[in-house]
Amino acid sequence: MERRWFLIYLAAGAISSHLPAACQSVQSQSQTVAEPPAVRTRLVMATAANYPPYEFTQTIDSETRLVGFDIDLGHAIADILGYPLEIVELAFEDLLPTLQAQAAASSELAPPAESLPESPIDFVMAGLRPTQRRQQLVDFSHIYYSVRHAVVVPQDWAQGDPTDLSYLRVGVIAPSAQAAFAERQAEITPELNVVTFDNTATLVEALQAASLDAILLDATVAQIAVEQSVGLRAAFLAADQPLGAAIALPPKSTLTRDINAALRELQANGKIAQLVGQWFGGL
Missing domain, CATH: 3.40.190.10 (Periplasmic binding protein-like II)
Incomplete structure (x- = not known):
């Protein structure tokens, strides 16, 4: 498509170069007349x-x-x-x-x-x-x-770095950027089991009931979840670039x-x- 416009432009330039000088002068003058801007x-x-x-x-x-x-x-x-x-x-x-x-x-x-x-x-x-x-x-x-993910785990988490996502059950909200991220991680970590939920409240409840090992949230939302819940802490993943x-x-x-x-x-x-x-x- 772009190539076609470029060829049209070259053809038009070749034609204009053979126009009489007077004609080119009139054309040049007409192009100096400012058109009123379109009203948005x-x-x-x-x-x-x-x-x-x-x-x-x-x-x-x-x-x-x-x-x-x-x-x-x-x-x-x-x-x-x-x-x-x-x-x-x-x-x-x-x-x-x-x-x-x-x-x-x-x-x-x-x-x-x-x-x-x-x-x-x-x-x-x-x-x-x-x-x-x-x-x-x-x-x-x-x-x-700004896209930044956070892993929320129990306060007494003792299984290593939570951000390595090497556990069995990770909860996410579907649809969400975190769900897409977790699914991509599951492709390279077969033991990772991604469980989807409809909202954060039930996601947090599942974590507190030990039905999940961890949950993955937007960093801003994770901070809210930790502040409003008992016995949880958040670990932040490196920001996307x-x-x-x-x-x-x-x-x-x-x-x-x-x-x-x-x-x-x-x-x-x-x-x-x-x-x-x-x-x-x-x-």
């Missing part, structure tokens, strides 16, 4: 709905809905910025290339219309980590959620500063903490 009426967010609890589909009252941490946070950001939010679903591998294609579409020679979504995408939320490679392709907001998830935007997007300001406000007023508790197993 909404924000369009793209995601790939296959990564719980960030974004996934759920049947509620016989209706399939898009839900998750990123979905709720996207709506909260749009509310602060004063726009309704439209959500577009794409395949994960198409998310960042679509942002790049839109940037190319703003040039004199736009890509074929059928190659882009009907609604231009303002930003992407899909549990994306701003790796060096990705930062070369698109812009990113500040980190909005690069730290956390961020919002992807088209290169040089004018929205980046506004979205960062909205994230700071949501952090300060406790909304992000509330959503972390809701979607990552908070009590």
Whole structure:
């Protein structure tokens, strides 16, 4: 696709080089006339709905809905910025290339219309980590959620380092980032038995009743669980690198500063903490 646009651009350049000078002059003058900026009426967010609890589909009252941490946070950001939010679903591998294609579409020679979504995408939320490679392709907001796991065990735990996950029964909330992490660990540690629960309260009760050897939680939620429960302690796993998830935007997007300001406000007023508790197993 990108190769085709490049060839079209070369062909157009060759044609323009043979135009009469007067014609080129008129064309140059017409391009200096500033067009009025488009009036923004909404924000369009793209995601790939296959990564719980960030974004996934759920049947509620016989209706399939898009839900998750990123979905709720996207709506909260749009509310602060004063726009309704439209959500577009794409395949994960198409998310960042679509942002790049839109940037190319703003040039004199736009890509074929059928190659882009009907609604231009303002930003992407899909549990994306701003790796060096990705930062070369698109812009990113500040980190909005730092992924860090914690293992909660009985206070009298005496079986070595709890973070090595070498025990038999580990409880997790499903779906959650910790559940996905535990399942990956189980692939390399066959003796690890991952048991899923619906909420943190029953997870903690199972640990206290010795039905589990340990539980794996988001670090923030683990701290709450230890503070509110008797006889438990937490051990924190090394933070994932690069730290956390961020919002992807088209290169040089004018929205980046506004979205960062909205994230700071949501952090300060406790909304992000509330959503972390809701979607990552908070009590």
